[in-house]
Amino acid sequence: MKHGQFRRDRLPDVRAALDMLGLTAAKVNASGYGQTFCPVHGETHPSLSIHMERGNWRCFACGASGGDVLELYRRARGLTFVQAARELGCWESQ
Ligand SMILES: [Zn+2]
Structure with a gap:
């Protein structure tokens, strides 16, 4: 299952990744x-802060945080690391 490698250089940019989740940043x-x-806890008031270039993020409502998109x-999608990397196009299969 885990044959391949993560390619950080292929991560989508922050706006593209947010778009894939149906989100836009304001x-x-x-x-x-x-x-x-x-998108982790779901809400009607924007509580998530994300750096638009580095991609690090934190939700001030539920406390979830991470270092990249x-x-x-x-x-947000409840995936494994490899599943998420595949869907974002940054998993290189061997
Ligand atoms: Zn949250």
């Missing part, structure tokens, strides 16, 4: 963080 601040709805996508 109110990008001077530090580069945008606000959006948290792959982790956000994985948690």
